[in-house]
Amino acid sequence: MTSPRACETSGYSVERRGDFAVATVTQKVQDCPDCAGTGLIRDRVTENGRSYDVVQPCPRSRMITRASAFSAAHLPAVHAQASFDTFRPSNVEQARAVQLAREFAGKYPQTRGFVLSGPVGTGKTHLLCATLKHLALELGARVAYVEISLLYAQIRRGFQDGKSGGEIIQPLSQVDVLAIDELGKGRGSAFELDTLDELIARRYNSGRVTLFATNYSLKSPEDRAQRGYLGTDALVDAAKESKILADRVGDRIYSRLCEMCEFVEFPGNTADQRRTKSITDRVPNGPPRR
Ligand SMILES: Nc1ncnc2c1ncn2[C@@H]1O[C@H](COP(=O)(O)OP(=O)(O)OP(=O)(O)O)[C@@H](O)[C@H]1O
Ligand SMILES: [Mg+2]
Known part of the structure; x- marks a missing residue:
């Protein structure tokens, strides 16, 4: 499969909200240069010697999914x-x-x-x-x-x-x-x-x-x-x-x-x-x- 893109590792901040730590994505999908605001990108994937196109979430929408999963993990705010x-x-x-x-x-x-x-x-x-x-x-x-x-x-x-x-x-x-x-x-x-x-x-x-x-x-x-x-x-x-x-x-x-x-x-x-x-x-x- 394709490797994760570098920008997946940035573009978020973590802060205290109530009892828990909450992550927020700082870059908006609407401004994403990769997907033109659609949230989806087309990628070429090679697996078992065969190449084909797949549609997957753009790095920013993937980050939004990660941030909301992190926030649901309920780490203590402190x-x-x-x-x-x-x-x-x-x-x-x-x-x-x-x-x-x-x-x-x-x-x-x-x-x-x-x-x-x-x-x-x-x-x-x-x-x-x-x-x-x-x-x-x-x-x-x-x-x-x-x-x-x-x-x-x-x-x-x-x-x-x-x-x-x-x-x-x-x-x-x-x-x-x-x-x-x-x-x-x-x-x-x-x-x-x-x-x-x-x-x-x-x-x-x-x-x-x-x-x-x-x-x-x-x-x-x-x-x-x-x-x-x-x-x-x-x-x-x-x-x-x-x-x-x-x-x-x-x-x-x-x-x-x-x-x-x-x-x-x-x-x-x-x-x-x-x-x-x-x-x-x-x-x-x-x-x-x-
Ligand atoms: N070695 C360290 N370096 C930097 N900060 C530390 C270190 N040890 C503890 N702290 C800070 O001190 C505070 C208390 O740490 P933490 O809550 O992780 O302790 P703990 O070992 O879980 O204690 P307890 O057994 O009471 O739960 C936190 O703010 C933490 O960031
Ligand atoms: Mg502790």
Whole structure:
């Protein structure tokens, strides 16, 4: 097939609108030099040694489709400007994380996902959003972002309207790339574990790429080998106090994550950038605001 045109990678802006990041196409189709305002172009395509003409959307109308798909992905408004370039690593683990995210974007779709683990304010959601933005707007991938505890709340509300959890999960299980934020958060109830299990199992079974961020550690609990497999009831008890992701989500989910993703864990002393920001904002003549 023909390769994407250079101008597909420009001509949009991303801004905060309400709770979400929204993309707008800055170039109008009416002024498009390629399609004379029709939104369609004729292209010569060569496939299996045969050439033929196809009619397809012009770069600008393709960008409009990408921008509206990006806006429907519901990235948090606060991360509208997140990018790989604005991420400043402060240790080797953060440097590895941004490199992994860049490589992921470069190799997509021939690649595994990643799990970012670390303390609060260390840029995990920043990197998830930077990656989704790149995939949706530069590569045209269908993406979605979900904060897991908000998904549980949405499903609970859906029950009152007669909707099943499966109906709400369905679109999330079908996007090309899904970012699940705050993995392990919640009460660890059987309902939450079953919901997460269903979502991850669907994505795992269909071979779809998933990205994760979590405040819980990726280390294995020391008693893991002796303890063996945990069923749901035992898991709910083990999960309550644990700071370890494998305990929070259980063996079935954790096992799938190991196959689906690369893991990066930021050290416990990685600086909380929200605190740094608020300090520099208060210091007179301090470093300029970002
Ligand atoms: N290494 C970094 N370089 C640039 N900005 C950063 C970095 N780390 C964090 N930030 C900024 O700090 C703020 C908090 O980052 P973010 O929300 O990604 O943290 P988080 O790791 O997801 O935290 P939490 O665990 O609380 O969800 C954001 O504005 C983000 O852009
Ligand atoms: Mg976060």
